[in-house]
Structure formats: C-alpha cells, structure tokens
Amino acid sequence: MTFARSKNIGISTYKMRLVIDQVRGQTVAEAERRLMYMINPASQVVLRTVRAAAANAENNDFLNRDDLKIVRITADQGPVLKRYQPRARGRAGAKDRPSCHLTIEVTEARSN
Numbered sequence: 001m002t003f004a005r006s007k008n009i010g011i012s013t014y015k016m017r018l019v020i021d022q023v024r025g026q027t028v029a030e031a032e033r034r035l036m037y038m039i040n041p042a043s044q045v046v047l048r049t050v051r052a053a054a055a056n057a058e059n060n061d062f063l064n065r066d067d068l069k070i071v072r073i074t075a076d077q078g079p080v081l082k083r084y085q086p087r088a089r090g091r092a093g094a095k096d097r098p099s100c101h102l103t104i105e106v107t108e109a110r111s112n
Contacts, residue, residue, distance in 0.1 A: 001071065002061050003105040004053035008078050011042050012098040016075035019043050020102075028054045028068040028106060045102065053104045069109035076101045 009016070019042045023031040028050060035047040050070070057063040078099035084092040 001105050001107045002053060002057035002063070003072075003103060004049050004056055005104075006045060006049045006052075006102040008099050009042075009045055009102060010097070010099050011045065013075045013077050013100045015040075016042050016046070016100050016102065019046050020073045020075055023050070023070060024073050026070055027109065028065065028070065031070055046104075049102050049104050050106075053106045057106050057108075063108045067108045068106045070104060071107050072103070072105040074103050076103070 019035075019038065019040055022038075023034055023046065026034070031050050032047060035043045035050065053070075054065055054068055057068055058065050078101050080099070081097040083095045083097055085095045087093045
C-alpha cells in the first residue's frame with residue numbers, strides 16, 4: 001500500500017469530504033477523469049494528491065499505474081487560524097479559518 005499526503009490545505013474538512021466521497025473506492029484513472037471536470041476548488045487539490053499517490057506507487061513500489069485503486073481516502077482536521085472581523089460599536093467577532101489534511105492510499109487491484 002502506497003500513500004500520499006497533503007497537509008494544511010485551506011479548505012474545511014466538510015467541503016473536502018464532499019469531493020472525496022465522489023472518488024472513494026475507484027481506480028486512479030477513473031478518479032482522475034472525474035476530478036478533472038469538477039468545478040469545486042477542492043477537486044484540484046484532491047487530483048494533485050491522487051496523482052502524487054500514483055507516482056509514489058509507480059516509482060517506489062514498482063506497481064502498474066493502470067491497476068491502481070484508491071483503498072482509503074480521508075480528510076482530517078488541521079490547525080484553525082483564529083481571526084477577528086470588525087463588528088458594530090467597536091466590537092470584534094471571531095472568524096475561524098479552518099484547514100485540513102488529506103491522505104490517499106492506493107494499492108494494486110486484483111484482476112480476476
């Protein structure tokens with residue numbers, strides 16, 4: 001099993017999970033085709049990480065790129081930047097800027 005990680009992505013875990021649910025369990029080629037035509041900004045980050053995982057499997061473990069399948073894909077919460085938004089009467093309102101960590105594991109699918 002080979003993996004790739006992208007850390008401190010400036011997208012919330014909820015928005016990232018909407019994208020990764022679309023490609024979970026698919027082959028790498030099928031996931032790339034689907035992600036290329038999504039308009040969600042998170043899809044470009046997922047596409048880059050899927051390609052990195054496939055390249056790691058190809059170069060480090062000598063696996064065939066055509067047989068690779070996504071076996072695990074997770075979006076975990078990263079650090080939250082705390083910022084303040086000016087409000088009325090000189091007050092300040094909290095504004096959190098979430099981030100996430102993306103992990104993708106691929107392995108060679110068994111052909112029967």
